[in-house]
Amino acid sequence: MTVNLPDPSPEPTPEEIARGLADLERHLSANQPVPRAMPVTAFGSAHRRESRRVRKLRAEVAEARTLADLQGDDAPLLLDTPKVRKRRKAARQAARLHALAHDPDMRAWQAARMRRTLVTAALVSLTLALAWSTAGVQTFAADGAAAWSPGWVFAWLVEPFLSLALLVVVGARAYLGTCGQPVADRALVRIEWLFLALTLGMNAWPYLPGVADTFSLSRLVLHILGPIVAVAIVTALPIILAAFARLDHGMPGTPTGPTGPTYRANAAVLAALTARARHLIDAGELPADPGADKIRRALGCGMDSARAVRDALRFDTPSPS
Structure with missing residues (x-):
């Protein structure tokens, strides 16, 4: 008995294979789900599920790096502490009292x-x-x-x-x-x-x-x-x-004898102080018309002598032509 089998289908041509692949790609593209955008963490990477221990260690590392950067800055070391300011104030006051005691x-x-x-x-x-x-x-x-x-x-x-x-x-x-x-x-x-x-x-x-x-x-x-x-x-x-x-306080013209020699000594001391003041004015260390206080500090003399030098400088200053 003879059985007649159907003829096998013919093999697809290359054009049919290419069209089938293209149809398959279009189908997959049309039915592919859109992925959700992942939130960005503070460290610039996508948020992942991390354990509490990992998050704690990550925070410690970030803090350590920040502290290392700040510790390299010497600005806090340049500031005076309250104790240093207190000592500086006491030292400045002691220096001024010492200078005043020798005035x-x-x-x-x-x-x-x-x-x-x-x-x-x-x-x-x-x-x-x-x-x-x-x-x-x-x-x-x-x-x-x-x-x-x-x-x-x-x-x-x-x-x-x-x-x-x-x-x-x-x-x-x-x-x-x-x-x-x-x-x-x-x-x-x-x-x-x-x-x-x-x-x-x-x-x-x-x-x-x-x-x-x-x-x-x-x-x-x-x-x-x-x-x-x-x-x-x-x-x-x-x-x-x-x-x-008989005390000598270091003041120019301190009375030490008769009236005549005292006055001569006063004139000599005043002339010397005036000459020093003119030299300081020429050198630019004193202004052209200094006050008595500036003269006193520059020459280290008493206020009365400084006033006398100031008046002498003003009297000897030539008038502008």
């Missing part, structure tokens, strides 16, 4: 204030010392008179008029000494010692051995204490004032 005007003012304080303290102490001896002098002057009798009352006036006379001499010498004119006249010195000897003798006499009924050294010392303090003050005060009068 001639300041030294003269300090010396005058100290001298006035010492003179005042000395005169107050002298007054108290003489007042202390008043009771002893009254006992000597009363000579056993009854209380409140005329002799007893007038005996209280002996020490005051002696003390007032002594204070007149000492006060005059003290004042003239503060003015730079100490008085060393022998007559005034003898008057002082006479008053002090009278005060000392009248205080000590009733308590001397052989005069007092019962000698007591402590009573004698207490009664002569006031006159001894007065003697010490009267002796020391002129010496102290003379030393103050």
Whole structure:
């Protein structure tokens, strides 16, 4: 029995294969899904699902890189800390106080204030010392008179008029000494010692051995204490004032002798300072018409001398033609 099989289909031609591939590509292109846009992370890459540990480590690395970049900048090291500023302020203040302490005007003012304080303290102490001896002098002057009798009352006036006379001499010498004119006249010195000897003798006499009924050294010392303090003050005060009068504060024209030489010295010092100021003006370190304060700082002199130099410069400046 013979079976008749159908003829196999003919093989496709190359043109049919090309058309089939093209149709397949068009079909796939038409039915391909559109991909979603992935969000961009802070690090510039597409967002991926990362574990918490990875995100933490990534943040630490980013922070470390930022800190490394900032640590290379020395700008914070150039700033002063509060402690450094405090020290600089204290150092600047100490330097200015040191310079002010060596300023001639300041030294003269300090010396005058100290001298006035010492003179005042000395005169107050002298007054108290003489007042202390008043009771002893009254006992000597009363000579056993009854209380409140005329002799007893007038005996209280002996020490005051002696003390007032002594204070007149000492006060005059003290004042003239503060003015730079100490008085060393022998007559005034003898008057002082006479008053002090009278005060000392009248205080000590009733308590001397052989005069007092019962000698007591402590009573004698207490009664002569006031006159001894007065003697010490009267002796020391002129010496102290003379030393103050000889102080040299570094000021041009400080009085050191008679009037004539002092004035000549002042003129010479002023001429030297004026010449230095002109040299500084020519060198450009001072303006053409400097003020007294600038001259004082440039020359290191007192304000009075700086004003004199300023006036001399203005007087000698030729007028414009």
